[in-house]
Amino acid sequence: AQKVTQAQTEISVVEKEDVTLDCVYETRDTTYYLFWYKQPPSGELVFLIRRNSFDEQNEISGRYSWNFQKSTSSFNFTITASQVVDSAVYFCALSEDRKDSSYKLIFGSGTRLLVRP
Amino acid sequence: KAGVTQTPRYLIKTRGQQVTLSCSPISGHRSVSWYQQTPGQGLQFLFEYFSETQRNKGNFPGRFSGRQFSNSRSEMNVSTLELGDSALYLCASSLEREEDEQFFGPGTRLTVL
Numbered sequence: 001a002q003k004v005t006q007a008q009t010e011i012s013v014v015e016k017e018d019v020t021l022d023c024v025y026e027t028r029d030t031t032y033y034l035f036w037y038k039q040p041p042s043g044e045l046v047f048l049i050r051r052n053s054f055d056e057q058n059e060i061s062g063r064y065s066w067n068f069q070k071s072t073s074s075f076n077f078t079i080t081a082s083q084v085v086d087s088a089v090y091f092c093a094l095s096e097d098r099k100d101s102s103y104k105l106i107f108g109s110g111t112r113l114l115v116r117p
Numbered sequence: 118k119a120g121v122t123q124t125p126r127y128l129i130k131t132r133g134q135q136v137t138l139s140c141s142p143i144s145g146h147r148s149v150s151w152y153q154q155t156p157g158q159g160l161q162f163l164f165e166y167f168s169e170t171q172r173n174k175g176n177f178p179g180r181f182s183g184r185q186f187s188n189s190r191s192e193m194n195v196s197t198l199e200l201g202d203s204a205l206y207l208c209a210s211s212l213e214r215e216e217d218e219q220f221f222g223p224g225t226r227l228t229v230l
Binding site: 035037042043044045046047050091093102103104105106107108109110 | 148150152159160161162165167172173175205207209211218219220221222223224226
């Protein structure tokens with residue numbers, strides 16, 4: 001069965017600190033897709049990144065970076081030099097490859113990040 | 118390009134009533150998915166529609182239903198509301214395939230009294 005675990009319920013850091021959000025997933029499929037979303041207080045989920053199971057290359061986008069390791073079934077997210085605007089709930093999600101191409105995102109429980117000035 | 122829009126943004130109903138929520142996807146997107154978010158259960162998949170057909174369904178009772186129109190707009194309906202149906206209902210649109218990113222709307226906050 002598919003499962004996404006975000007063990008960190010809440011993280012609090014001081015501005016400019018680096019912070020890593022952990023994500024561990026379970027799937028029996030060899031082809032799958034991993035996502036990170038940000039949910040600010042407004043409630044709307046904002047797409048951050050997608051990674052497919054064949055692409056283990058780490059990615060950096062500005063202050064954001066992602067580390068995908070199939071060997072440990074992890075897809076961790078690091079924010080460098082955090083800012084107050086990074087305060088939000090972050091969700092990791094999994095989508096399996098389906099014959100009918102249909103969608104079904106399985107979300108983790110989310111990590112609430114609080115960045116204090 | 119306009120984003121995903123959902124109406125209404127807030128709704129208050131009483132137990133036993135029914136409710137219809139609406140979602141307009143991003144222009145050109147043919148897939149619309151619905152999710153329920155509650156503090157206890159988190160984000161849970163309800164169903165997905167593509168070209169007016171339900172393509173996938175989560176583990177929710179039959180009181181939850183949906184449909185998609187030819188212009189890709191979608192509605193979801195909840196009949197015989199229960200207190201536990203109070204949640205943020207999020208709609209997401211995407212192009213076509215499961216690897217495409219889903220873009221979410223602002224959600225409809227439903228409160229059942």
